[in-house]
Amino acid sequence: MVDVSRQGVEITLTVNGRKHRAQVEPRLLLADFLRRRLGLTGTHLGCEQGVCGSCTVVVNGETVRSCLLFAAQMDGYEVETIEGLSDDPDLLHPVQQAFWDHHGLQCGFCTPGMVLTARAFLEENPEPSTPEIREALAGNICRCTGYMFIVNAVKAAAETMARKVPDGKSS
Amino acid sequence: MKPAQFAYCAPRTLEEAISLLEEHGYDAKLLAGGQSLVPLMNLRLARPTVLVDINRLNELDFVESGVDVIRIGAMTRHHAVATSPEIREASPLLSHAAGHIGYRAIRHRGTMGGSLAHADPASELPCIAVTQGANIRVDGSTGGRTIRADELFLEQLTTALATDEIVTSATFPRIRSDEGWGFREFVRKVGDFAVVMAASVLRVVEGRVTAARLGLGGVEWTPRRVTEAEQVLVGSAVEPNAIEEAARVAAEVVDPISDIHGSADYRRRLVFAMARKALQDAVGRLEVSRG
Numbered sequence: 015m016v017d018v019s020r021q022g023v024e025i026t027l028t029v030n031g032r033k034h035r036a037q038v039e040p041r042l043l044l045a046d047f048l049r050r051r052l053g054l055t056g057t058h059l060g061c062e063q064g065v066c067g068s069c070t071v072v073v074n075g076e077t078v079r080s081c082l083l084f085a086a087q088m089d090g091y092e093v094e095t096i097e098g099l100s101d102d103p104d105l106l107h108p109v110q111q112a113f114w115d116h117h118g119l120q121c122g123f124c125t126p127g128m129v130l131t132a133r134a135f136l137e138e139n140p141e142p143s144t145p146e147i148r149e150a151l152a153g154n155i156c157r158c159t160g161y162m163f164i165v166n167a168v169k170a171a172a173e174t175m176a177r178k179v180p181d182g183k184s185s
Numbered sequence: 186m187k188p189a190q191f192a193y194c195a196p197r198t199l200e201e202a203i204s205l206l207e208e209h210g211y212d213a214k215l216l217a218g219g220q221s222l223v224p225l226m227n228l229r230l231a232r233p234t235v236l237v238d239i240n241r242l243n244e245l246d247f248v249e250s251g252v253d254v255i256r257i258g259a260m261t262r263h264h265a266v267a268t269s270p271e272i273r274e275a276s277p278l279l280s281h282a283a284g285h286i287g288y289r290a291i292r293h294r295g296t297m298g299g300s301l302a303h304a305d306p307a308s309e310l311p312c313i314a315v316t317q318g319a320n321i322r323v324d325g326s327t328g329g330r331t332i333r334a335d336e337l338f339l340e341q342l343t344t345a346l347a348t349d350e351i352v353t354s355a356t357f358p359r360i361r362s363d364e365g366w367g368f369r370e371f372v373r374k375v376g377d378f379a380v381v382m383a384a385s386v387l388r389v390v391e392g393r394v395t396a397a398r399l400g401l402g403g404v405e406w407t408p409r410r411v412t413e414a415e416q417v418l419v420g421s422a423v424e425p426n427a428i429e430e431a432a433r434v435a436a437e438v439v440d441p442i443s444d445i446h447g448s449a450d451y452r453r454r455l456v457f458a459m460a461r462k463a464l465q466d467a468v469g470r471l472e473v474s475r476g
Contacts, residue, residue, distance in 0.1 A: 016201045020192040040193035063224035076293040082223040152375035153288025
């Protein structure tokens with residue numbers, strides 16, 4: 015018989031390399047679990063209907079909307095959030111550094127989703143054209159920048175990543 | 186935390202999933218990729234009391250190549266449909282269209298079965314299933330059956346599925362070497378829902394069209410083929426006038442919906458433009474494949 019749980023679902027998952035065990039109410043979204051239960055407030059919630067992209071996280075190596083997943087589904091999964099991008103607060107990931115250097119943000123609300131989406135994109139396409147960058151970021155909405163500086167930042171990040179890791183692997 | 190309260194279960198086998206649906210009936214809802222259901226739950230437009238998560242049913246995540254067809258398991262993600270060499274080889278139309286679904290992060294989760302069962306009139310997979318004449322396999326408590334794609338979609342977001350039935354796979358015919366295909370959609374922005382989409386498959390023998398399929402999505406409450414336009418093409422030479430005439434007939438016979446994204450008249454004009462381009466693309470691909 016399959017367990018039908020109204021109360022709590024036991025999950026064990028890895029977030030940014032750290033194992034967590036938790037009891038979660040079925041309707042708790044992954045985004046709320048990360049923000050409220052683990053205090054990882056870098057994951058932002060904008061639209062909560064899969065449109066804006068600011069809640070983007072990486073689950074088992076793939077970018078996903080954390081507002082469209084329940085924490086209860088994550089048993090045994092590996093989650094990476096914006097906080098997992100760099101261990102050292104003084105050493106930013108090349109994509110983060112490029113957003114900083116090229117003014118790829120104003121209010122910063124969309125930035126975590128932008129950065130994680132851009133990183134995944136650059137890992138697959140290290141030398142992207144401008145239209146490719148724009149298409150890759152089409153699912154991430156920014157209301158401040160007008161996108162130009164974001165596109166510039168992603169281009170610059172591609173260049174630094176190509177310089178830093180000649181073997182094509184991300185560090 | 187936006188959704189209303191529900192009970193959660195994650196069966197490991199298809200049998201368990203079906204028995205849960207049988208037990209809970211209308212109160213239960215299947216959770217596949219969740220890219221349409223969870224937004225509806227967050228908005229409380231959907232309030233299932235039991236959520237049956239089928240993401241652990243690995244038996245529904247498969248691709249099986251046959252001689253004339255390709256069978257795709259219901260839990261195959263859109264990203265896999267869009268990028269699998271096996272699917273691309275069998276139906277490049279299907280994989281091309283799957284690449285137009287939402288954004289990359291959405292395609293990582295959304296599934297073949299979920300998209301078909303959700304039956305959004307503006308989504309790509311139902312349109313391709315109807316255009317290509319796919320067969321949809323469903324399993325339920327009293328056994329399994331196969332539903333033709335054009336008989337699956339009854340109304341907007343409404344299918345012929347019973348409450349205890351699960352879409353388990355979809356079988357698409359292979360696109361043959363004497364066939365060309367096209368897919369065009371009009372979107373405000375990459376990844377948005379299409380206002381209108383058109384898909385085509387043309388078979389051409391010695392310069393004449395011997396079989397034609399033209400499908401539309403986003404136009405009426407369910408995806409449809411436009412047989413009147415197909416008839417214009419069958420038997421005619423492959424030339425611009427025939428394509429123009431077929432697109433004109435398609436725009437004439439449809440009964441478009443009118444909503445915030447476009448009036449019925451606007452959609453009718455888009456049908457002409459998208460159908461013409463999709464048919465032109467099919468001809469172009471035939472010419473390219475013949476060198």
